[in-house]
Amino acid sequence: MRLSGRHLLYKPPGAKVETKMKSKSRSIIVLSLALISLVAMSGCDSGAQATPTATSIAAPSPQPTTDAITPTAQAGTPVSQALVEAARQAITQMAAGDFASVEANFDKTMQEKLPEAMLKTVWGQIEGQFGAYKGQTGTTTDRQQGYDIVVVAVELEKGSLNARFVFDKDGKITGLFFAPATQSTPPAYIPPPYVNQSAFTERDVKVGSGEWELPGTLSMPAGAGPFPAVVLVQGSGPQDRDETIGLNKPFRDLAWGLASQGVAVLRYDKRTLVYQQKMAAMVDKITVKEEVTDDALLALDLLKNTEGVDKNRVFLLGHSLGGYLVPMMVNSAPDLAGAIVMAGTTRPFEDVVLDQYTYLFDLDGKVTADEQKQLDELKQQVARVKDPNLSTSVPATDLPLGLPANYWLSIRGYDPAKLAASQKVPMLIMQGERDYQVTMVDLKGWQDALGSRSDVEFKTYPKANHIFKDGEGTPSPDDYNSQGHMTEQAVKDIGAWINGR
Secondary structure, three states: OOOOOOOOOOOOOOOOHHHHHHHHHHHHHHOOOOHHHHHOOOOOOOOOOOOOOOOOOOOOOOOOOOOOOOOOEEOOOOOOHHHHHHHHHHHHHHHOOOHHHHHHOEOHHHHHHOOHHHHHHHHHHHHHHHOOEEEEEEEEEEEEOOEEEEEEEEEEOOEEEEEEEEEOOOOOEEEEEEEEOOOOOOOOOOOOOOOOHHHEEEEEEEEOOHHHOEEEEEEEEOOOOOEEEEEEEOOOOOOOOOOOEOOEOHHHHHHHHHHOOOOEEEEEOOHHHHOHHHHHHOHHHOOHHHHHHHHHHHHHHHHHOOOOEEEEEEEEEEEOHHHHOHHHHHHHOOOOOEEEEEOOOOOOHHHHHHHHHHHHHOOOOOOOHHHHHHHHHHHHHHHHHHOOOOOOOOOHHHOHHHOOHHHHHHOOOOOHHHHHHOOOOOEEEEEEOOOOOOOHHHHHHHHHHHOOOOOEEEEEEOOEOOOOEEOOOOOOHHHHHOOOOEOHHHHHHHHHHHHOO
């Protein structure tokens, strides 16, 4: 669950094996469950003042390069050539397996958060997923909040990454972030046919206040109201308000589609996106509260106090990780008019992680030695999560996806379907039948717990994948490479369910 989105892999007839493997590798990084990985894979904090530290994404073994690099492009205030060379050298050292030399150039906090052993794991996973290191194709520089930033474009066998180095005033590396290279100018968003843009207006809002204030968008139907209203809660990782993934914006589709049906919709950027470096600095303390539930509850409060909204008809919708956590949030907001779960798992989180990786690695019918090694290590990490003696003293490197023990302990024993069965809030449970990340097995978990309740409805969509985008055949991460939309029937079903209550 996007818990961060993960999709089936499929090699179209005639496609080359390397194309399929590229999709396979990208799916695990781009669509990874890992919160901390994704927090550490990005750019500058929006308004954060804390020192930008990070862990990184996790992945098997590098090779040195002598490839030339293109001239540095200056994005902002020029950064010294010495720092540019230091960043380039760090990549070369990681590719050569010299992680000790890279760590030696970290500041004290980075040495604690990303020691040599963990850095080796990170680089190993990157190469395991993106292929062997080939070289560097360019750099850009900038200076923000007193920090010098160098971004190195890294070319690997199956794709490209941007490695973002943040240097302090002493020239020490105080932040390291990896992110898949993306199109610099994505295509313009084209609304789906079920959207009537004349039926609603939008305005910017702020969710919460103070150090964690988040930017959001309120889609308000035309007219005086009062209107029923819903808050949209994303999957895991640093999601924007549209839940953008590849060329798709499922939450914008949903917001505009519901607003066209007379439903007010509030969506917002997640804390892990807006305050990436600040979150990375407190990585060991992060739980699902900091990642999801605290801000979702603030968004509900904002909606209830918005002019034109019917305070008695406020709903919560969670997708993927957001769907998994819906019952937890309902516990803190029992006066909701209803709750909607889209592709929310009912299985233990760690089991979902293992199942997804197992599935991905076996898609081409062959699990490589490196992949099997990762699976064996992941099984050991899952066993540690299940260990009754798990404590905060267990390092994140020994746990699935590099998530800290605090995170796993925050959902230990959490059974969303069982908790929902004890609640009185009406629910709509939705599942795509082409979704392998959160599967029909998870839907059965909801049905077994809630099937006897007259105020709970279940909807499935035969052609829909994890983001409820229709497709044919075996779903694939390539689904994200084409622009599409949330299936019209799902959007209509949600609108009808809300308007009918």
